[in-house]
Amino acid sequence: MKFEDASQNLRARLGTIQLIVFVLLAVLGVRLYVLQIVKGKAYAERAENQRVRLLPIPAPRGAIFDRNGKLLVGSQSIYNIIVSQEDKKKDYSPLIPPLSASLSIDAEDLRARFAEVKSQPAFQDILIKENVSQQDIVWVESHSLEFPELRVELQPQRRYPANGHLAHVIGYVGEVSPEQLLQPRYKDKGYKPGDIIGKEGLEAVYDEFLRGRDGYRKVIVDSRGHIQQEIARVEPQSGQDLVSTIDDDYQTAAEQRLQMTPTKRGVIVMMNPNNGEILALASAPTYDPNLFSQRMATKEGRAEYNAMLQDPKTPLINRAIQGRYPPGSTWKIPMAVAGLKQGAITVDHSNILCGGGIMVGNKFTRCMGNHGMPELRTAITRSCDGYFYRLGLKMKIEGIMKMVDEFEFNKRSGIDLPHEIVSWTPSPAFKAKMQPKDPEWRDIDTVYASFGQVYDIITPISLIRAISSVAVGGQMYVPHFLKEFRPVAALSEEGLADYRPGRPARTFDRGQPKLIEMPEDQHAVVIDGMWGVVNGGGTAGAIKMPEVEIAGKTGTAQVVGLGKDVGANKDHSWFVSFAPARKPEVAMVALVENVGFGGQFAAPASRAMYDVWYAKMHNLPLPMPGATEAGKKAPVQIADPEGNRVTIPLAAPTPDASAPHATQDNHASKRPKR
């Protein structure tokens, strides 16, 4: 250095700068060591993760067929318009005006949709329009330069039959809800947001089998989410097709019959009593399941749904398994079977006084006629209440409870539908709960419990199950819809990454039926009585069929008070039956809400079903509206109203028979009616 100046420590200062330079570079070197050597693998993985994405290829859901192989529900491919989300921070509002104008999407809906995804993880695609038209697809493709984030995606979608046909049986699918994802049974099976799952009906119960296994494409994407290259592909495996026990002809007939009733509300269930297969299950009113599978994302769809929730006609309720009704005189059948079994009466000595009614304490509960001292056969055929009041008193409440246990009225039937409810059955405990002010069980309560009112409030499915078991002499099967699942072949080879094992065929596991011991002679008496109802001048004599002998029993379920015609709150009409009477092949329950006396509507509706059944068995033209001319018979009118002559005033009218009659006042006078 030519300008040495000791006082300035120049050498030291230059040295200091050199040191600083080295220290700074060394710091960078240490940092690089940490990033690249120590954490290098982790960062490489993260970099890999952000560039590799799995794009699901949705698997088609298994179709649902009727027992004859007729397609009930299938999947069809629809196209959806998707916005690929590049950046959570990105403002999508400039997209709203052009998209809402060109694709006719509600601007508010779009705004809400875009706002919603802000809370979702990044790179979540935004579905902006479902089931788009060809024009929409063309528009998106022709504007790909202008709106590179738009994409058209193929998706299989469920299409349910029109007019709510089979809605209560098949149910519907929908997007898995955030609440469901928290439940272990969904979480553990690997369901993820956006998955379509069965939400109701068979779709829900058999979701596991119906759903396919999604395939996926493994792709490399750039920072904007644009696909650069496909690096792997696993094909989807479709779900298993379900062959149901439903016969679509019976189903259609049942739905039509309910539509022909004055209130258009009710239930028809047709079942094979020999194995529990349900041939038809109609609950009216019904709903359109396509609302849930297709329209729930729209404002109109949600409004429609809310309207249904508010609808006093409760179209979403499957009345067969979720409605509770007093069984009325249909209750006399299990009572008769139990009375014989328990020895309260015998086959040879089954006569009990009718007496035109019964006086218990200071209350007279009347019978609609005076049947003298009928034997069981006649008591069933004529639906003698007086007989059963006294039979009930002989059996005592313990006997009735034993009957309930035996016929499993206090259990779920086990039907393969979700949300089945349990019937309410008579017991001192039930009364104590229902009427806390008067909890003590009295003889009058036993009288009520013995003819299918007040304490007997049951589901149609539990009734058809019991009646079916009576029909076949004791075997009580689990009612069900599943006939079989068709097998699905394996995909790829075992050991390979995209291997999907095959799925074997499967039938409903019926198990052994519950056996209700029914001695031959006792069984015969009850069947004779039921035979007489239709064929022996009984309460449903008007539906007597020349070709087939129907055995049945009418019933009237009180709504406000039996026979009290108060317009909308008229009694419910029941008819339980099976045919042929001596060798039953089908059993049926028909319930029509609020149409008045038993049998007036339910029995003819059942008869119409038997007509269809007979025609089908003999390859005749089906007597159904819209099917053949023969079907257009006028409804049979029953001139002779049958029912129970008891009037139990209620503190407040309960429009829905399934609601508990909790405000019953037993001290009110029982005035004879009619």
Added chain:
Amino acid sequence: MVAMFEKRSLRDFDWLLAILAVAIVCFGTWQIRNAQPNETFWQKQLVGLGIALIAMLVVAFTDYRKLVNFAPAFFIFGLALLVIVLIPGIGMKINGQRCWIALPGIGQFQPSEFVKIPTVLMLARYFGRQRSGALRLKEMVMGGLILAAPVGLILLEPDAGQALTYFPLLAVVLFLSSIRMWLVMAALLTSLVAIPAAYVVGVKTGVIKAYQQERIQAIIDPDKVDPKGFGYQTTQSILSVGKGGIAGSRGNDEFSQSALKFLPEPHSDFIFAVTAENTGFVGCIALLMAYALLLSRLIGGARRARDRTGMLVIMAVVGGLTFSIFINVGMAVGMLPVIGVPLPMMSAGLSSVLATFMTIGFAISVQLRRFVN
């Protein structure tokens, strides 16, 4: 210029320095090509290298003392360019910053890169006189004023990153002009307190904008920052660096961070991240060692300079280069917030390469004349 042909000149010419610089630019050009294989940046960079090499030789074989004498003229010319660039219509606005002047047929250049040279010369000229005793207040104020002129104009563009790179020039010059050590210590201590305080005040008053805050937050607490927000660049840069591992992908990754556009500005501000992804720890350390060697070589030259002016020119260059390297690499490895400072000799950009080579040319010129009277 005559000296160029003298044997002694050829012997004294710092070949190692020049070769190191050229080698770093060539290495950088490879990385630019890795970053943007489908763009022409890397070809332009090679052309820039050619131009810069010529400029370096011209400067190297020119007597730096003459250039220092003309410093005020250069300085005023430089300031004029910084004013011109602010005029809409002449200065090109890119990303909200007006820091480019378009030259028809040649391209565009960035005056703020070049004005460093006259600024260094001005500082060297002012502080280069033979001196005794500690620095006086008047001198410090004068140095501050020399710096304030270009920095103020650059801040008007506004280009805070470039403005920042001017400060080490003055700092080095003051340090070597026997500023009192207690002042240095005081300045260090003050900044320890003042920088966080200024940050807090800046945040409160809104002078530091939200995106700047977020960039700083990304360094202080990388986990808390929205990886898709303004911390995105830092996150992606760290990922790219880390992904490189020991040996890197050596340009074989068709779907690299930059190719998939995860890494922003891969050819310029984040060229180091690209280097790290492609060459791994080995390449990065090699590059840092090349820088260390180059800087040591420059410091060595400063030690042997025949006058204060020459020493100050070289050391100011060292200060500027070190600062830029540290800021840029620090940003790429997620130690420092994202600031638009190019990595010397690596980042694509004619202005940066040319200016850097010219400063190195000065350093060579100083060394060439260490024995010349």
